[in-house]
């Protein structure tokens with residue numbers, strides 16, 4: 001039997017990814033609204049009319065309907081083509097990275113669950129428990145079948161470590177500042193990631209996700225603070241971001257000599273202390289507001305937290321594909 005040419009196979013896999021993405025969209029939507037996603041046919045979420053088959057073709061329907069429902073002309077969320085394209089690219093990426101192997105199939109399933117978890121988290125800051133539990137089980141299976149570099153024992157330990165890390169931090173912050181720094185969903189995502197990657201790589205993923213959270217979430221939080229007329233809070237957020245970035249660049253490229261570095265470290269510490277003072281002040285205002293059930297204050301001070309799940313999942317995806325590169329960068333960073 002002739003083997004299917006590489007390019008043709010790549011196109012098949014891309015199209016299969018688009019279709020899977022289309023299915024994931026339905027799962028995201030219906031698991032948030034508790035609908036059964038197997039039995040009922042696709043409907044427009046706004047006018048509830050049943051879609052014709054040609055309105056259901058991944059990406060193409062969105063383009064040729066110009067992003068609007070054919071019946072009610074309401075705009076269709078950009079989520080639909082976005083999830084389809086992300087899914088197609090992840091499937092194609094797994095094929096390019098691992099060829100046509102059992103590992104590829106597992107990586108594709110893992111990436112599909114990543115999209116589900118990130119999707120519901122982005123849309124409504126909700127993690128569906130069942131998605132996380134199934135992914136944890138798949139992670140354990142991944143090591144049982146010897147597709148990952150870790151043993152089953154390491155996968156189980158990684159899982160427990162991930163869950164406890166976020167749960168303990170969340171409960172500590174709940175005790176100290178009156179609100180959980182991480183949602184329950186983050187603990188569940190870490191439970192699954194620990195099973196897939198084990199402790200060591202999970203630790204790398206957590207560090208990476210803190211970095212991504214800073215790069216993406218801090219500008220948004222600063223913008224929200226500015227919108228709520230909290231200028232010093234907005235500036236504090238930006239200081240944290242600039243401080244972390246400059247520490248990274250100075251260390252990574254070894255830009256300063258010892259004396260310069262001392263001055264630099266001192267300045268950064270002063271700026272960061274000022275910034276953290278402002279941020280903690282805001283957190284205490286929120287704690288007060290929560291205690292007094294003062295609704296308006298809760299509303300005004302609820303902008304300093306962002307869902308952490310998407311950052312975790314983004315970092316995990318990078319580690320699935322580029323682990324050796326990441327390890328190299330970290331080693332380079334640590335060796336001064």
Ligand SMILES: [Zn+2]
Pocket residue numbers: 044045046047048049069070071072073074
């Ligand atoms: Zn409609």
